[in-house]
Amino acid sequence: MKKIILSLFVLSLFTLAGCASAPVEEELSVEEEEVVEVEEAVVEEVAAPIMEEEAVIEKEESTKEAVEPVVEKEVVEKEVVAVEEVAEPNKVSFNLTGADFAFSQKVIKVKKGDVVTIVFKSNQGFHDWVVDKFSAATKQVKADEGSTQVTFTADKVGTFEYYCSVGAHRAAGMVGQLVVE
Numbered sequence: 001m002k003k004i005i006l007s008l009f010v011l012s013l014f015t016l017a018g019c020a021s022a023p024v025e026e027e028l029s030v031e032e033e034e035v036v037e038v039e040e041a042v043v044e045e046v047a048a049p050i051m052e053e054e055a056v057i058e059k060e061e062s063t064k065e066a067v068e069p070v071v072e073k074e075v076v077e078k079e080v081v082a083v084e085e086v087a088e089p090n091k092v093s094f095n096l097t098g099a100d101f102a103f104s105q106k107v108i109k110v111k112k113g114d115v116v117t118i119v120f121k122s123n124q125g126f127h128d129w130v131v132d133k134f135s136a137a138t139k140q141v142k143a144d145e146g147s148t149q150v151t152f153t154a155d156k157v158g159t160f161e162y163y164c165s166v167g168a169h170r171a172a173g174m175v176g177q178l179v180v181e
């Protein structure tokens, strides 16, 4: 009887072991595969943002390379402009008088870019001082009116006639030459 009970017990153990162990192994292996798959997915998920970051960095670098030379050029141009703006223009002034029918000075010489001021007064009669090329003209003044003046920039090279615009004074010879060198 003991042998039969023992053998039944052993048999039932085998059966139990067989029933129990086989599914457990399968379940474990399924779980392990799932874990591996999840881990791979996580790696891919983590890797994707890194690759995106690298792409962004490359983009930023390429953008910087494209932008930087332009910015430097602009700065250089600005500096040049600033130097030109800071450079004081040369200022020159001439005192002229008018009479019937001539100016006290027949020739006025300046340099291109000079800021020219003509201080004009009449010693006799009614006169003014005009140069069309620079749209410069004093007021017309009488002998007892004191001085008047006009300022302009001589920004063109050449020889330009200045004259008195009163009546026929110009035709009468009330002219001179503004020479811009």
Ligand SMILES: [Cu+2]
Binding pocket: 098, 101, 126, 127, 128, 164, 165, 166, 169, 174
């Ligand atoms: Cu005149």
